[in-house]
Amino acid sequence: MNITINNENSMTAKTKSKKNLLEVKHLKTYYPVKGGFFRRTIGHVKAVDNVSFEIRKGETFGLVGESGCGKSTTGRTILRLLSPTEGQIIFDGNDITNLSGNKLREARKDFQMVFQDPYASLNPMQMVGDIIGEPIKNFYPGKQKKEIKEEVMDLIFRVGLPSDAYYKYAHEFSGGQRQRIGIARALALKPKLIVADEPVSALDVSVQSQVLNLLKELQDEFDLTYLFIAHDLSVVKHMSDRIGVMYLGNLIEVADKHSIYDEPLHPYTQALISAIPEPDPDRKKERIVLQGDVPSPSNPPSGCPFHTRCPMAKEACSEIKPKLKEVKPDHRVACILYD
Amino acid sequence: MEALTEKNTNQTPSKPPKNMSPWAIARRKFVRNKLAMTSSVFLLIVMIASFLAPYITTVDISRVNLGQMSLPPSSEHWLGTDKSGRDVFVRLLYGGRVSLLVGLACTFLIVVFGTIVGSIAGYFGGVVDSVLMRFTDFILNFPFLVFVIVLNAILFGHLSGVWVLIVVISVLGWGGVARLVRSKILSEKENEYILAAISIGCRPSKVIIKHLLPNVLSTIIVQATILFATMIVAESGLSYLGFGVPTEVPSWGNMLSTSRDPDVMQNMPWTWIPPAIVLTLTILSINFIGEGIKDALNPKSYR
Ligand SMILES: Nc1ncnc2c1ncn2[C@@H]1O[C@H](COP(=O)(O)OP(=O)(O)O)[C@@H](O)[C@H]1O
Ligand SMILES: [Mg+2]
Numbered sequence: 001m002n003i004t005i006n007n008e009n010s011m012t013a014k015t016k017s018k019k020n021l022l023e024v025k026h027l028k029t030y031y032p033v034k035g036g037f038f039r040r041t042i043g044h045v046k047a048v049d050n051v052s053f054e055i056r057k058g059e060t061f062g063l064v065g066e067s068g069c070g071k072s073t074t075g076r077t078i079l080r081l082l083s084p085t086e087g088q089i090i091f092d093g094n095d096i097t098n099l100s101g102n103k104l105r106e107a108r109k110d111f112q113m114v115f116q117d118p119y120a121s122l123n124p125m126q127m128v129g130d131i132i133g134e135p136i137k138n139f140y141p142g143k144q145k146k147e148i149k150e151e152v153m154d155l156i157f158r159v160g161l162p163s164d165a166y167y168k169y170a171h172e173f174s175g176g177q178r179q180r181i182g183i184a185r186a187l188a189l190k191p192k193l194i195v196a197d198e199p200v201s202a203l204d205v206s207v208q209s210q211v212l213n214l215l216k217e218l219q220d221e222f223d224l225t226y227l228f229i230a231h232d233l234s235v236v237k238h239m240s241d242r243i244g245v246m247y248l249g250n251l252i253e254v255a256d257k258h259s260i261y262d263e264p265l266h267p268y269t270q271a272l273i274s275a276i277p278e279p280d281p282d283r284k285k286e287r288i289v290l291q292g293d294v295p296s297p298s299n300p301p302s303g304c305p306f307h308t309r310c311p312m313a314k315e316a317c318s319e320i321k322p323k324l325k326e327v328k329p330d331h332r333v334a335c336i337l338y339d
Numbered sequence: 340m341e342a343l344t345e346k347n348t349n350q351t352p353s354k355p356p357k358n359m360s361p362w363a364i365a366r367r368k369f370v371r372n373k374l375a376m377t378s379s380v381f382l383l384i385v386m387i388a389s390f391l392a393p394y395i396t397t398v399d400i401s402r403v404n405l406g407q408m409s410l411p412p413s414s415e416h417w418l419g420t421d422k423s424g425r426d427v428f429v430r431l432l433y434g435g436r437v438s439l440l441v442g443l444a445c446t447f448l449i450v451v452f453g454t455i456v457g458s459i460a461g462y463f464g465g466v467v468d469s470v471l472m473r474f475t476d477f478i479l480n481f482p483f484l485v486f487v488i489v490l491n492a493i494l495f496g497h498l499s500g501v502w503v504l505i506v507v508i509s510v511l512g513w514g515g516v517a518r519l520v521r522s523k524i525l526s527e528k529e530n531e532y533i534l535a536a537i538s539i540g541c542r543p544s545k546v547i548i549k550h551l552l553p554n555v556l557s558t559i560i561v562q563a564t565i566l567f568a569t570m571i572v573a574e575s576g577l578s579y580l581g582f583g584v585p586t587e588v589p590s591w592g593n594m595l596s597t598s599r600d601p602d603v604m605q606n607m608p609w610t611w612i613p614p615a616i617v618l619t620l621t622i623l624s625i626n627f628i629g630e631g632i633k634d635a636l637n638p639k640s641y642r
Binding site: 109124138171182185188189 | 359360361362530531532534535536537538539540541542545550553554
């Protein structure tokens with residue numbers, strides 16, 4: 001017993017000592033809603049509404065939450081594919097929140113994305129060789145064609161595509177292979193951070209683990225840090241070191257994987273965990289079924305975003321919006337119960 | 340065994356062949372479309388005959404031959420002569436030159452300008468989009484005929500007559516293409532491969548030219564064929580009304596306009612029926628080609 005605790009402590013210490021690759025501070029990303037005769041902005045979809053977390057070098061940070069809670073928007077904003085409404089994004093010590101033009105373009109070398117949709121994320125008019133080689137051409141315009149082709153062939157080989165893939169088009173491949181093409185493209189610039197936005201959710205279950213394993217292998221080989229987005233807790237568990245749980249644009253709990261699974265603090269996280277099918281019947285826990293629907297992000301409830309469905313909601317929950325606080329070492333939660 | 344594989348491949352013609360670009364697949368489908376291919380051949384013959392007219396015939400088209408006025412078709416004048424004694428067949432060829440030139444040049448200018456405006460508005464959105472689209476609306480709502488008459492008068496003498504018409508039509512004609520391209524770009528840019536292109540360091544110009552335009556090009560090409568037919572009709576209509584190509588220049592529209600004379604209409608059908616037929620067939624074949632291209636580029640149809 002003692003030993004386990006010691007072990008855990010030392011592990012926490014180890015991960016804590018690692019430097020942060022990414023720091024996200026009070027990030028908000030709103031989509032304007034246009035309407036009326038003059039197409040003026042008449043409101044906002046608060047897709048990301050106050051999200052703060054950090055990702056340490058070499059780790060995989062899992063971001064989970066129901067569909068529509070703002071995971072993709074968070075990932076895209078971090079990579080500056082969208083502009084944040086408020087907040088700060090610090091990547092490898094540099095503030096990239098307000099970069100634009102060529103400076104932003106130059107910064108993109110270090111962070112890439114693997115997309116959710118294996119069909120929509122590859123240009124149907126490009127050959128696979130061109131898709132994978134294009135990032136290299138963009139950033140190293142002086143590079144010889146032959147050299148680029150060699151690099152692309154290495155990548156094709158590394159992600160497990162057939163060697164004749166170079167001259168083929170995306171429509172000739174299956175979903176899993178297309179995802180490999182997308183991974184090779186993201187890898188081409190040897191980035192430090194890869195945001196993987198539900199990279200396997202569109203794939204057959206039989207193919208999912210192959211792609212996940214590939215991502216894990218590549219992480220060791222290329223010293224990658226991942227932001228791994230998923231709506232499926234079991235996939236996140238398999239992949240992540242630390243996990244953040246999102247609800248309606250808010251990050252409500254952040255902790256290392258084991259704390260999230262073994263002692264979830266936030267009632268929403270508890271409900272999510274209870275919904276995972278438990279293979280061992282002896283350990284069967286009671287399933288917490290949430291009432292009601294997720295409110296609209298264009299008109300979120302006052303106070304705690306979860307109070308409309310929370311089984312433990314008190315009166316104060318509709319008035320005060322709880323802040324994310326550290327309640328245990330390396331375990332933060334945004335809930336009035338832990339104040 | 341071999342026969343079996345053979346049979347198998349015959350049974351599944353819908354499977355795209357390996358290693359073919361989307362364009363190559365479309366080309367294959369188009370070539371198998373008989374109506375579209377016949378139309379292409381016809382249009383090609385009309386184009387070649389028209390543009391090679393000066394090399395095919397040695398007759399001076401503008402010379403008035405008082406000795407050979409209003410002759411019906413004969414072995415010497417295949418389609419007869421008109422009231423001024425000019426050979427109708429020769430004028431038909433030269434007329435095709437002008438009508439097709441007006442059609443092609445207008446289509447080209449309109450498509451290029453409309454695509455530039457539409458893709459910039461669609462890609463950048465926001466203020467850029469608003470400004471460009473208000474300007475497009477302004478152009479679209481301009482009284483076309485009034486402008487044609489006024490500009491024709493202003494430019495007359497500065498440019499040769501045919502080019503005045505081309506400039507006028509093109510300046511006023513790009514609005515529809517701009518709107519179409521904009522709406523196509525708006526929906527196409529939602530695809531994740533556009534985010535990917537930005538992420539891997541493509542500049543906006545490259546995102547538009549290399550990623551967006553190839554994927555909306557099919558729509559633009561189909562629209563161009565419709566425009567081509569429309570522009571030929573527009574030339575004929577304007578010339579018929581007397582606001583198009585100067586009357587001394589032969590064009591299909593000008594040849595048709597001679598039928599405004601009741602005497603010609605009734606007694607000299609050989610002067611206006613041939614241009615009417617060629618015009619109709621040309622426009623039909625352009626439309627069939629357009630349909631063929633549309634079909635060939637539709638990934639859900641297989642031939
Ligand atoms: N381009 C957009 N314009 C307006 N609203 C959007 C847009 N993209 C996403 N949203 C909305 O923002 C919210 C969060 O979306 P998203 O980040 O895609 O969620 P997730 O990835 O967790 O499923 C959703 O309510 C969605 O409808
Ligand atoms: Mg998503």
